Amino acid sequence: MIVTSGLTKRYGTLLVVDDVNLDVREGDRYGFLGPNGSGKTTLVRMLLGLVYATSGTIEVLGRPVPRQISAVLPQIGALVEAPAAYSHLSARANLAMIDAAGRRPPGRRRDRRRRIGDALDRVGLGGINDRPVRKYSLGMRQRLGLAAALLRSPRLLILDEPTNGLDPRGIHEVRTLLTELNAAGTTVFLSSHQLAEVEQLCTRIGVIDRGRLVLQNDLGALHGQTGRVVVRSADADQAAAVLGRRVAEREGNRLVVTDADPAEVNAQLTAAGLRVTEIWPERRSLEELVLSVTTGSSDRFDGADRAARRPAAAQTAASTAGEPAGTGSDAGSSGDVTADSGESAAGR
Amino acid sequence: MIRVELAKLVRRPRSWVIIALLCLLPIVVAVFVAVTHVAPPPGQGPALLSAVLSNGSLFPAAALAVVLPIFLPVAVAVVAGDAVAGEASSGMLRYLLARPVGRTRLLVAKLITLVTFVLIAVLAVAGTSYITGRLLFGDKPVAVGTTGISTNVIATSLSGTSLTPADVLVRTAGAVTFIAVSMLGVGAIALFLSTLTSSSLAAALGALAALITSGVLVALNSAAAVSPYLPTRYWLAWVDFFRQPILWRQLDQGYAIQGVYVLVFLGAAWANFATKDITS
Amino acid sequence: MRVVSRQARRRWVSVAAGTALLCGLPALVGAWPVPVAAVSVAQLRARILSSAGVPYQGYVESTVDLGLPSLPDVGDVTSLLDGTTDQYAWYLSAADWRADVLTTAGETDTYQSAAYGTYEWNYGSNLLTQIVGSEPVRLPRAADLLPPALAQRLLSYAGTATRVSPLPAERVGGVDAAGLRLTPAESTSTISAVDVWAVPRTGLAVKVEIFGRDSTTPVLVSQFLAVSLTRPSAAILTPELGGGVNFATSTLPEVTRILHGYGPELPSSLGDVARVVGVPGLPDLAAYGSGLARFAVIPLPPSTGQSLIQAATTAGVTVQLGSGTGVIIQTPLVTVLLSQQPTGPIYLLVGTVTATELERAAQWLPEYP
Numbered sequence: 001m002i003v004t005s006g007l008t009k010r011y012g013t014l015l016v017v018d019d020v021n022l023d024v025r026e027g028d029r030y031g032f033l034g035p036n037g038s039g040k041t042t043l044v045r046m047l048l049g050l051v052y053a054t055s056g057t058i059e060v061l062g063r064p065v066p067r068q069i070s071a072v073l074p075q076i077g078a079l080v081e082a083p084a085a086y087s088h089l090s091a092r093a094n095l096a097m098i099d100a101a102g103r104r105p106p107g108r109r110r111d112r113r114r115r116i117g118d119a120l121d122r123v124g125l126g127g128i129n130d131r132p133v134r135k136y137s138l139g140m141r142q143r144l145g146l147a148a149a150l151l152r153s154p155r156l157l158i159l160d161e162p163t164n165g166l167d168p169r170g171i172h173e174v175r176t177l178l179t180e181l182n183a184a185g186t187t188v189f190l191s192s193h194q195l196a197e198v199e200q201l202c203t204r205i206g207v208i209d210r211g212r213l214v215l216q217n218d219l220g221a222l223h224g225q226t227g228r229v230v231v232r233s234a235d236a237d238q239a240a241a242v243l244g245r246r247v248a249e250r251e252g253n254r255l256v257v258t259d260a261d262p263a264e265v266n267a268q269l270t271a272a273g274l275r276v277t278e279i280w281p282e283r284r285s286l287e288e289l290v291l292s293v294t295t296g297s298s299d300r301f302d303g304a305d306r307a308a309r310r311p312a313a314a315q316t317a318a319s320t321a322g323e324p325a326g327t328g329s330d331a332g333s334s335g336d337v338t339a340d341s342g343e344s345a346a347g348r
Numbered sequence: 349m350i351r352v353e354l355a356k357l358v359r360r361p362r363s364w365v366i367i368a369l370l371c372l373l374p375i376v377v378a379v380f381v382a383v384t385h386v387a388p389p390p391g392q393g394p395a396l397l398s399a400v401l402s403n404g405s406l407f408p409a410a411a412l413a414v415v416l417p418i419f420l421p422v423a424v425a426v427v428a429g430d431a432v433a434g435e436a437s438s439g440m441l442r443y444l445l446a447r448p449v450g451r452t453r454l455l456v457a458k459l460i461t462l463v464t465f466v467l468i469a470v471l472a473v474a475g476t477s478y479i480t481g482r483l484l485f486g487d488k489p490v491a492v493g494t495t496g497i498s499t500n501v502i503a504t505s506l507s508g509t510s511l512t513p514a515d516v517l518v519r520t521a522g523a524v525t526f527i528a529v530s531m532l533g534v535g536a537i538a539l540f541l542s543t544l545t546s547s548s549l550a551a552a553l554g555a556l557a558a559l560i561t562s563g564v565l566v567a568l569n570s571a572a573a574v575s576p577y578l579p580t581r582y583w584l585a586w587v588d589f590f591r592q593p594i595l596w597r598q599l600d601q602g603y604a605i606q607g608v609y610v611l612v613f614l615g616a617a618w619a620n621f622a623t624k625d626i627t628s
Numbered sequence: 629m630r631v632v633s634r635q636a637r638r639r640w641v642s643v644a645a646g647t648a649l650l651c652g653l654p655a656l657v658g659a660w661p662v663p664v665a666a667v668s669v670a671q672l673r674a675r676i677l678s679s680a681g682v683p684y685q686g687y688v689e690s691t692v693d694l695g696l697p698s699l700p701d702v703g704d705v706t707s708l709l710d711g712t713t714d715q716y717a718w719y720l721s722a723a724d725w726r727a728d729v730l731t732t733a734g735e736t737d738t739y740q741s742a743a744y745g746t747y748e749w750n751y752g753s754n755l756l757t758q759i760v761g762s763e764p765v766r767l768p769r770a771a772d773l774l775p776p777a778l779a780q781r782l783l784s785y786a787g788t789a790t791r792v793s794p795l796p797a798e799r800v801g802g803v804d805a806a807g808l809r810l811t812p813a814e815s816t817s818t819i820s821a822v823d824v825w826a827v828p829r830t831g832l833a834v835k836v837e838i839f840g841r842d843s844t845t846p847v848l849v850s851q852f853l854a855v856s857l858t859r860p861s862a863a864i865l866t867p868e869l870g871g872g873v874n875f876a877t878s879t880l881p882e883v884t885r886i887l888h889g890y891g892p893e894l895p896s897s898l899g900d901v902a903r904v905v906g907v908p909g910l911p912d913l914a915a916y917g918s919g920l921a922r923f924a925v926i927p928l929p930p931s932t933g934q935s936l937i938q939a940a941t942t943a944g945v946t947v948q949l950g951s952g953t954g955v956i957i958q959t960p961l962v963t964v965l966l967s968q969q970p971t972g973p974i975y976l977l978v979g980t981v982t983a984t985e986l987e988r989a990a991q992w993l994p995e996y997p
Contacts, residue, residue, distance in 0.1 A: 042627075048446045050626040052632045066632065073448035080446070084439030088361060101352045102447035148443065390751050395733040398754075402872050413733075489871070501871035506735050507728065508749040508756055510870040569711075572691075577651070584732045591728070591735065593864055595716055597687050597854050608650050615643040623636035 083145025675831025923979020
């Protein structure tokens with residue numbers, strides 16, 4: 001659906017997007033993660049033909065962008081940064097205006113009213129009255145923006161921070177909506193700086209940091225088990241003794257066991273008559289992974305020289321971010337994942 | 349797209365506020381002139397204003413003379429300056445372009461909308477001032493020479509000849525068209541600036557700065573060499589419609605120079621906008 | 629560099645080329661070679677001199693830059709001789725023409741009609757004036773600046789003694805015109821050259837430039853911006869009293885009334901400067917000189933004379949003239965001398981001669997008998 005190669009955008013001397021090779025497949029719910037100012041929005045704008053690349057190529061829906069942008073865009077629904085609307089018009093009038101603008105497939109004017117109704121229903125604005133958008137809350141505007149994106153039943157949805165300004169319930173509704181749409185065949189490309197949102201919705205993620213794509217893989221593969229087991233026991237001392245050298249780490253009554261199967265560890269501990277409060281296979285958290293490959297917010301300025309900080313940053317992030325376990329190996333394995341996938345940005 | 353832009357123009361309250369203000373100024377002038385019965389002497393002040401005391405049918409033309417120097421260009425600069433920059437600052441520009449609306453198409457639609465706005469504004473001024481003129485100054489025929497009253501003569505041309513109602517109508521229509529066209533140059537400049545910046549105000553002020561510069565240079569003797577190329581040079585030539593015979597030379601040149609300005613600045617707007625990064 | 633840079637460059641180049649073409653169009657048209665007219669200078673001069681019957685209509689712009697101070701009681705003459713005058717003229721013959729002086733919000737029209745007589749329309753005063761009777765003397769008016777009239781007058785003044793040389797052809801107001809230059813033989817003239825361009829076939833002058841003695845740019849340029857060599861319709865040439873217009877009749881030209889009768893009869897020569905024009909019935913008015921070096925002598929009514937002297941003193945130079953005094957205003961083209969003798973009228977001497985020449989001539993002005 002979206003393939004970029006060597007995509008680079010430079011504003012003067014400032015490198016905003018650096019050699020990005022994006023690969024979004026049909027049917028994906030692709031989460032495009034990155035801290036603020038990492039180049040997410042610029043990349044999204046390039047996909048939509050709003051901003052032109054300095055070099056590199058983009059292919060969306062199999063067609064080159066920006067050369068055949070006019071053939072591509074009718075099949076895309078987009079929400080770029082904040083939603084926008086003519087504030088003196090009502091929601092329906094806004095959607096009618098947007099729908100009437102630009103080239104459209106023939107015969108779509110007749111069912112405009114129905115399509116607007118459908119789109120509003122889907123985003124939960126079905127009962128909206130004719131008050132002007134000026135009086136809407138941020139959440140309502142966000143929903144209206146989504147409705148505009150859905151207006152033409154697009155094959156590809158490109159959404160930049162779609163849950164901004166929504167309450168938890170709204171976020172949940174949007175997530176459900178996007179999952180439904182995806183199930184019906186719409187590819188969803190969602191850019192966000194919120195890990196949790198991406199983790200709950202997406203099947204595949206790409207992580208951008210300071211303009212570079214540092215990670216791109218299926219979430220399932222990234223989310224894999226580490227092969228370690230975490231045990232919480234009231235009899236932690238004895239348990240540690242029973243498990244012996246396999247205990248990699250201990251923190252209060254919480255033990256991390258290497259090279260183990262939870263059932264087997266559980267059996268061993270219960271056989272020894274020890275109480276097991278909780279036991280689960282350790283999973284790599286997305287947060288760790290992301291923090292390990294990114295270098296920190298670009299809206300933060302700590303005084304240290306950025307260039308000097310850069311090579312060390314990955315390690316620093318890894319060693320401080322690893323919550324319970326030996327994160328050094330995590331950082332290593334995430335690096336492996338990236339390398340294995342063979343899709344992540346080069347030049348790590 | 350043109351239909352959408354026109355709908356936007358019509359449904360926007362601001363358009364009507366601007367037009368209402370434009371119509372209001374001549375009415376205020378008319379009321380003062382009617383109450384005091386003191387009009388500027390012929391040949392001074394706004395053109396033709398002196399003639400309306402005897403018959404109101406020339407007031408539409410006089411009203412245009414009142415709004416032409418400042419109010420009309422300001423209104424046009426504001427609307428044209430907002431054309432692209434306004435969409436950019438409200439964020440709608442990116443959604444329109446992602447619709448997709450071709451960038452060139454958008455510009456052309458904006459220009460056509462601008463032309464429509466100017467026409468509506470000028471016609472509104474002419475229409476309201478016609479009614480104002482009839483109500484405040486009457487429409488009784490004026491006395492003709494020694495032969496007494498002829499019902500068919502309602503005004504005098506700048507050359508001292510009689511004008512029949514049909515004459516006045518045709519000439520006023522000509523003047524209205526010419527004034528509308530005269531506004532296109534400033535409109536095109538503002539439209540071009542509007543593609544450069546995302547601030548409507550900056551675009552409008554830029555266009556007005558260009559106009560003021562042009563006005564200063566037109567009045568400057570030592571700049572006579574460039575004055576035929578300035579956008580405001582032939583603005584006042586609409587008066588030539590009220591001479592007998594109508595002098596077409598300056599009118600033709602006025603049309604031509606506005607055409608050149610529209611071509612050049614629309615071209616520049618197109619060249620700039622079509623490959624511009626939309627980052628707003 | 630961007631993926632669209634080439635496209636952007638191509639667009640800008642095409643816009644720049646289009647703009648250059650549009651802006652260069654007038655220059656291009658101007659640079660288009662004008663065919664050389666198959667007419668000799670002498671022929672052209674003869675045709676211009678006999679072009680009084682050639683009809684035309686056109687838009688004339690006259691620019692005069694004399695730097696003359698504003699003088700009281702001389703009407704619009706000073707504004708005519710300083711600045712730009714726009715006129716539209718319709719001309720059938722010397723007896724049938726109309727010239728409108730156009731201002732941004734009004735006009736002043738002069739009608740000369742064989743059938744109806746002379747009329748003046750002034751939009752500013754909303755007044756149509758019929759001028760009854762002939763005018764032996766009048767102040768310069770805008771119609772005198774129309775290139776055909778001006779060229780005819782200058783060529784007839786210059787006479788056949790003045791050297792005439794050819795000038796390259798030019799396109800003026802849309803017509804191809806052949807050019808000639810008059811170089812005055814008189815060392816006393818302030819005019820160094822007069823350039824005239826005229827339609828070769830009919831001799832209709834379309835552009836006149838006058839150069840002062842010390843100037844490289846013309847002091848006076850009068851030319852058609854657009855000219856049509858067609859006969860104007862009779863309707864345009866007929867004065868009409870429109871609705872609501874005031875009407876007046878002026879029987880005696882004002883200028884004559886003001887000027888006549890204040891001085892003694894003028895001699896047939898002032899020193900070695902001979903009288904070239906006398907005014908029938910007005911022996912106290914005359915023009916002296918020769919060729920393009922000539923001046924008028926006008927005795928002024930005392931009040932007018934005093935106010936003129938006062939206005940001129942600030943701008944001019946005061947000189948001693950025998951037992952009296954004089955004030956000289958020197959412009960690049962026209963010299964003005966106001967002479968005041970203890971026993972004579974105040975004389976106004978004005979013409980295209982040097983100040984020295986005027987001073988010399990003023991010594992010979994007659995006093996009251």
